[in-house]
Amino acid sequence: xxxxxxxxxxxxxxxxxxVYYQPKVSLLRYNLAGAEALCRWIHDGKLIQxxxxxxxxxxxxxxxxxDFYLLEHICRDIRKWLDEKLNVVKTSVNLSRCHKMNxxxxxxxxxxxxxxxxxxxxxxxxxxxxxxxxxxxxxxxLLTGLTLEGITTSVDDFGIGYSSMNLIRTLPWxxxxxxxSFVPKSDSDYRQHTIxxxxxxxxxxxxxxCIVEGVETVEQVRLLKENKxxxxxxxxxxxxxxxxxxxxxxxxx
Ligand code: G
Ligand code: G
Ligand code: MN
Numbered sequence: 652x653x654x655x656x657x658x659x660x661x662x663x664x665x666x667x668x669x670v671y672y673q674p675k676v677s678l679l680r681y682n683l684a685g686a687e688a689l690c691r692w693i694h695d696g697k698l699i700q701x702x703x704x705x706x707x708x709x710x711x712x713x714x715x716x717x718d719f720y721l722l723e724h725i726c727r728d729i730r731k732w733l734d735e736k737l738n739v740v741k742t743s744v745n746l747s748r749c750h751k752m753n754x755x756x757x758x759x760x761x762x763x764x765x766x767x768x769x770x771x772x773x774x775x776x777x778x779x780x781x782x783x784x785x786x787x788x789x790x791x792x793l794l795t796g797l798t799l800e801g802i803t804t805s806v807d808d809f810g811i812g813y814s815s816m817n818l819i820r821t822l823p824w825x826x827x828x829x830x831x832s833f834v835p836k837s838d839s840d841y842r843q844h845t846i847x848x849x850x851x852x853x854x855x856x857x858x859x860x861c862i863v864e865g866v867e868t869v870e871q872v873r874l875l876k877e878n879k880x881x882x883x884x885x886x887x888x889x890x891x892x893x894x895x896x897x898x899x900x901x902x903x904x
Pocket of ligand 3: 777807
């Protein structure tokens with residue numbers, strides 16, 4: 652699909668983007684422990700998955716406005732659920748690495764969350780592992796600012812970027828989200844198992860929360876628990892759910 656800036660601007664204006672919510676599950680009691688907000692695009696009557704347009708969008712300036720647009724929608728949903736007195740859970744919001752990581756970004760993120768009077772503990776930002784282009788000092792200042800606001804941050808897709816170790820050595824993250832490609836698919840893959848085990852224990856020893864994404868089998872759940880990782884997100888539990896369906900999950904929570 653060939654996406655142009657104008658298409659994105661029009662789609663935002665026409666409210667064609669919607670937010671799905673994928674549950675994060677606690678493996679201690681199998682209850683709802685959080686959610687990740689993931690966008691979908693209803694274009695010409697079809698539901699378009701983000702990997703068909705986000706990579707192109709990330710090459711355009713519009714990605715910044717797009718993230719804010721999504722954040723507004725997410726805050727609006729959470730406000731509605733809070734008003735309904737549902738047991739709201741922390742929702743993580745993907746933040747593109749293309750933003751200019753400055754004070755203005757921090758102010759606008761917090762400003763949006765506050766506009767909807769969302770208590771800060773209900774929001775987390777997921778940032779992809781840094782690539783070479785990210786300015787380290789700016790990223791540090793953004794993460795520190797969010798921490799001071801009581802908003803948690805998570806390293807998304809941990810393990811597949813270029814500079815993972817450097818990124819977690821000195822920056823104040825709260826959560827490491829292990830990329831789905833690191834989840835062992837068979838018992839016999841020694842290298843895969845070893846890396847997986849050590850990623851989880853490293854996160855724990857650093858005092859970071861650890862969640863594994865892409866959990867698809869009962870066997871993988873067993874492996875997570877064996878390694879004392881008790882948070883999972885994946886198709887075994889739920890796919891990303893439309894808001895009405897996710898709301899029903901909150902009702903039962
Ligand atoms: O299901 P999934 O196909 O939902 O998402 C594919 C990719 O698109 C994910 O890697 C996710 O980080 C990215 N993505 C989904 N929603 C958003 C969003 O609102 N903002 C940004 N920047 N990326 C998103
Ligand atoms: O932002 P991030 O890359 O973490 O987005 C999560 C992506 O992982 C989304 O595209 C989501 O649909 C996808 N995903 C979530 N659970 C599973 C799963 O169990 N298996 C696979 N293959 N993909 C998943
Ligand atoms: Mn993510």
